[in-house]
Amino acid sequence: MTLKDSSLIEKKENQKGLDGLLQTKIIETKDTTYRIIAKNVSEYHFTVPFEVHDSERVEVGQIFSIKDKGLTFLARVIDIRHDSNYDGNWDTTFTGTQFFDQSQIFNRVIAEPLGCILEGKFKKCKTLPTKFSLVKRAEEYEFSFLQEVMGDIEIGYLRNGSMAVEQIPVSIHSTAIDHHIGIFATTGMGKSNFMKVFAASCMQLAARNESKFGLLIVDPHGEYLKGKGPVKGLMHLKRYSEGLVCYSIDRKNFSDPGVAELSISISEIEAGDLSVLYDWSAAQRDALEAIARVFESCWLERIQKPDGINKMVSEGFNATTMGVISRRIKNLLEKNRYIDPVRSSLPGIISNLQDGRVVLIDIPRMSEQSELFLLSILSRYILEKYKEESSVEQKNCLITIEEAQRVLGTGSNTYRFETIAREGRKFGVGLCAITQQPKLIDKQLLSQINTFVVMGLADRNDRVHLEESARHDLSSLDIEIQTLEKGEAIVSTLGIPFPVPAKIHSYEVYLKKLEKEGRTDERLVSGGRFKPIFD
Amino acid sequence: MLKKSRLEEVADLLSDRTSPKGIKQFYENTGIFQDDFIQIEPMKFDGHTYAIDGSNVVICSWSVASLNWIRAGYVKYCDRAWLRTVITYDDAFLAAAEEYAEEFSPYLVGIFGLEVLDLEETELERLSSYFRELQEYVALLDALRSARSGDLILYDGGFAHWKSRLLKGALGVILKEAEEQNIDVLGVSKSNTFAWGPDFSRPFVQFAGLVGSLVAPRKPWYICLSKKNIRPNPDGWDGKIYVVRFDGGSDNAFRVDAPSFVADRIGYTLGKLINCACSAECYGYPHALFRAHREIRIKDQEKNAEKLKFLNLLSQRGLTEFQLRSLLLDFHDVIEVKSRGII
Numbered sequence: 085m086t087l088k089d090s091s092l093i094e095k096k097e098n099q100k101g102l103d104g105l106l107q108t109k110i111i112e113t114k115d116t117t118y119r120i121i122a123k124n125v126s127e128y129h130f131t132v133p134f135e136v137h138d139s140e141r142v143e144v145g146q147i148f149s150i151k152d153k154g155l156t157f158l159a160r161v162i163d164i165r166h167d168s169n170y171d172g173n174w175d176t177t178f179t180g181t182q183f184f185d186q187s188q189i190f191n192r193v194i195a196e197p198l199g200c201i202l203e204g205k206f207k208k209c210k211t212l213p214t215k216f217s218l219v220k221r222a223e224e225y226e227f228s229f230l231q232e233v234m235g236d237i238e239i240g241y242l243r244n245g246s247m248a249v250e251q252i253p254v255s256i257h258s259t260a261i262d263h264h265i266g267i268f269a270t271t272g273m274g275k276s277n278f279m280k281v282f283a284a285s286c287m288q289l290a291a292r293n294e295s296k297f298g299l300l301i302v303d304p305h306g307e308y309l310k311g312k313g314p315v316k317g318l319m320h321l322k323r324y325s326e327g328l329v330c331y332s333i334d335r336k337n338f339s340d341p342g343v344a345e346l347s348i349s350i351s352e353i354e355a356g357d358l359s360v361l362y363d364w365s366a367a368q369r370d371a372l373e374a375i376a377r378v379f380e381s382c383w384l385e386r387i388q389k390p391d392g393i394n395k396m397v398s399e400g401f402n403a404t405t406m407g408v409i410s411r412r413i414k415n416l417l418e419k420n421r422y423i424d425p426v427r428s429s430l431p432g433i434i435s436n437l438q439d440g441r442v443v444l445i446d447i448p449r450m451s452e453q454s455e456l457f458l459l460s461i462l463s464r465y466i467l468e469k470y471k472e473e474s475s476v477e478q479k480n481c482l483i484t485i486e487e488a489q490r491v492l493g494t495g496s497n498t499y500r501f502e503t504i505a506r507e508g509r510k511f512g513v514g515l516c517a518i519t520q521q522p523k524l525i526d527k528q529l530l531s532q533i534n535t536f537v538v539m540g541l542a543d544r545n546d547r548v549h550l551e552e553s554a555r556h557d558l559s560s561l562d563i564e565i566q567t568l569e570k571g572e573a574i575v576s577t578l579g580i581p582f583p584v585p586a587k588i589h590s591y592e593v594y595l596k597k598l599e600k601e602g603r604t605d606e607r608l609v610s611g612g613r614f615k616p617i618f619d
Numbered sequence: 620m621l622k623k624s625r626l627e628e629v630a631d632l633l634s635d636r637t638s639p640k641g642i643k644q645f646y647e648n649t650g651i652f653q654d655d656f657i658q659i660e661p662m663k664f665d666g667h668t669y670a671i672d673g674s675n676v677v678i679c680s681w682s683v684a685s686l687n688w689i690r691a692g693y694v695k696y697c698d699r700a701w702l703r704t705v706i707t708y709d710d711a712f713l714a715a716a717e718e719y720a721e722e723f724s725p726y727l728v729g730i731f732g733l734e735v736l737d738l739e740e741t742e743l744e745r746l747s748s749y750f751r752e753l754q755e756y757v758a759l760l761d762a763l764r765s766a767r768s769g770d771l772i773l774y775d776g777g778f779a780h781w782k783s784r785l786l787k788g789a790l791g792v793i794l795k796e797a798e799e800q801n802i803d804v805l806g807v808s809k810s811n812t813f814a815w816g817p818d819f820s821r822p823f824v825q826f827a828g829l830v831g832s833l834v835a836p837r838k839p840w841y842i843c844l845s846k847k848n849i850r851p852n853p854d855g856w857d858g859k860i861y862v863v864r865f866d867g868g869s870d871n872a873f874r875v876d877a878p879s880f881v882a883d884r885i886g887y888t889l890g891k892l893i894n895c896a897c898s899a900e901c902y903g904y905p906h907a908l909f910r911a912h913r914e915i916r917i918k919d920q921e922k923n924a925e926k927l928k929f930l931n932l933l934s935q936r937g938l939t940e941f942q943l944r945s946l947l948l949d950f951h952d953v954i955e956v957k958s959r960g961i962i
């Protein structure tokens with residue numbers, strides 16, 4: 085940099101030195117920080133003072149804006165480093181005097197461009213800000229363009245570093261859900277909370293008849309229905325209870341008017357549904373596949389009886405094999421009391437989903453195998469119905485799978501879910517895969533998921549696995565993902581031009597907000613007796 | 620190959636300087652004794668410190684003349700806080716026998732009120748060095764004019780025997796004004812040629828530094844070289860030369876020249892300086908001089924950019940690359956089979 089050309093340093097040029105005889109340049113401004121100094125279209129560097137007040141500290145994830153003539157560039161901090169104007173190890177030879185030139189030492193902030201705003205419109209950056217452009221913390225109004233690209237299912241607020249920007253809610257598009265959703269977080273980082281917030285927003289839409297899809301949640305932990313202690317459940321959202329339908333296997337809940345008893349009719353179970361239950365041998369598998377062919381109806385009842393076994397044996401299947409199958413099936417019916425000779429909740433579940441409601445299936449204390457079995461029946465049934473009725477006026481459907489690595493993992497033998505991941509979109513069926521170990525999810529399936537809600541992930545392999553299959557490039561956000569705290573997320577989804585940092589609502593707080601929102605005004609106006617003076 | 624015996628001989632001579640025998644010899648030969656190391660006491664100083672420096676690079680040279688880029692100026696500090704940097708000259712200088720008078724006159728005549736310069740044939744080679752020196756003095760004078768009584772001005776270089784120098788006139792003006800306004804002026808040199816020893820020239824300042832570490836460990840100190848037996852003679856001018864250790868924790872000592880009016884209060888003047896000669900960046904050296912050096916120095920990048928600009932101008936005027944090469948070629952580079960960079 086020649087001193088002559090520098091715009092970095094404010095200068096008083098043409099000062100007359102020595103009684104007006106000299107053309108001197110005086111360099112006085114110390115503040116050369118908060119200016120773009122490097123580097124290219126995909127990475128900006130700027131400097132900040134090396135020592136600042138706590139409130140002015142720069143954090144990974146914060147968003148800065150760079151006004152440069154007609155353009156406003158927005159960039160998110162991805163790393164911060166110590167730096168100085170000196171080469172060499174001047175700082176390691178520091179001899180304890182605490183004396184150094186403050187203006188020569190600074191922190192270098194590395195930021196990734198989000199995009200730029202031109203005449204109020206947001207677009208990707210194809211250029212970079214002029215060197216030495218001023219950098220400022222982005223202000224709320226500069227995010228307002230984001231409101232235009234946001235969807236209809238509110239999940240939280242925009243997050244700037246660790247501060248929530250309450251003016252800008254973050255919402256996912258309903259149209260993105262049949263492209264599948266993935267929720268990834270280490271245990272305790274807020275997956276369940278996220279799901280409740282998501283479901284609450286869906287309930288709100290459904291109650292207003294604005295929802296575009298039905299949401300199925302199978303809850304093996306019994307935490308979504310009524311919560312536990314201070315942790316609230318979906319039933320606490322009374323205002324939009326019309327948007328929610330609950331089925332439970334827990335007697336305690338049956339007395340509740342909003343909860344129906346779950347039942348699956350025995351005739352609705354297919355041999356293929358059993359495949360998730362046990363590690364079947366090849367011979368057993370063959371036999372299972374043949375059952376439906378051999379018995380035209382009531383196979384489940386008949387295979388439990390000696391004549392049923394005999395019939396299979398006469399078809400050439402091994403008696404021991406059939407014995408094992410028969411025993412296992414007895415066992416299954418024993419354990420899954422919701423399997424009923426006649427009654428079935430399935431038609432109701434389907435029609436509620438088709439109407440766009442949230443359907444919660446509460447199965448506390450059910451074994452993992454039984455849970456998968458149920459989920460497997462439900463998914464098959466849903467996919468079949470949606471295939472059959474794809475021409476009918478029906479809303480899309482999103483199936484939630486907890487611990488999704490169990491069924492979407494590499495080498496897992498649950499083709500049913502993989503089929504939905506690959507083909508569901510054609511029929512309007514999407515998956516919402518929740519997992520704490522994304523690294524176990526098959527890469528190809530992961531790449532079918534177009535909405536990522538990434539919360540804190542401690543394991544490097546998990547992050548790398550996600551980064552490699554995400555729709556948006558998340559690799560530069562690695563440091564941020566590592567440092568995400570409970571409830572903080574990065575949301576990469578269709579329709580929003582960059583991965584959005586979000587602070588997911590706390591369900592309990594969101595609940596209060598939903599219950600209150602717009603209420604007072606309505607009451608005041610409808611009451612008719614009292615009119616607000618300011619209108 | 621060098622003869623081993625000769626190498627051993629010199630190695631012996633140099634190594635004995637750290638032995639007790641060497642120190643005794645140092646005392647005897649130089650006439651400097653333990654008492655001559657005077658400890659510097661820090662002084663409370665709320666005035667300003669100025670540090671002057673200059674820089675000179677060749678943009679293009681063609682055996683009989685050259686185009687140089689010269690920059691001079693100073694930095695201003697209050698205690699440890701930088702206040703400003705002032706660049707007093709930042710321009711091209713044409714070092715040619717026919718042109719120099721025109722370049723020097725505005726400053727010599729206009730600013731210092733002196734005669735036009737008339738150089739000897741032998742002095743022409745150093746034209747650009749003289750001009751840089753002149754510009755440093757201009758910067759010094761500018762600093763002086765903005766300084767207040769009691770302030771301290773540091774110059775990167777020496778003042779000794781200034782009356783026999785080419786630019787004595789300019790220095791005369793500066794030192795007179797500094798004395799009248801009660802402003803301290805010190806010349807601090809990063810290198811010097813002082814030597815001691817009867818049979819063999821040992822480096823003096825470095826040796827004095829070692830001895831100082833023994834007699835005044837972890838203390839800042841100075842010794843006055845007047846009437847001491849070292850070469851070249853430090854006396855014979857209107858001022859004094861010192862060797863100073865600015866910070867007790869540092870291994871380095873520096874030569875410091877003070878005009879007589881500063882020499883009279885040298886302990887006090889050095890006392891103002893030592894609080895600011897211990898920065899992390901350049902421990903043991905006055906920090907203002909460090910900053911001046913970095914801020915005023917013309918960097919290689921800058922030089923190369925200007926060089927390209929200049930070559931461009933030449934080629935716009937019709938010079939071919941061949942002509943440029945034959946005009947500007949330094950034949951040393953050819954003999955050394957060196958890459959010739961831009962030209």
Ligand SMILES: Nc1ncnc2c1ncn2[C@@H]1O[C@H](COP(=O)(O)OP(=O)(O)OP(=O)(O)O)[C@@H](O)[C@H]1O
Binds near residue numbers: 276278588589590591
């Ligand atoms: N967005 C949020 N705001 C405030 N608190 C939150 C948020 N998300 C989660 N929490 C709190 O963190 C705790 C754990 O959250 P949650 O149960 O949702 O985690 P999880 O990822 O589902 O854990 P697990 O892996 O055990 O299922 C809860 O007590 C919840 O109150």
Ligand SMILES: [Mg+2]
Binds near residue numbers: 275276277
């Ligand atoms: Mg959970």
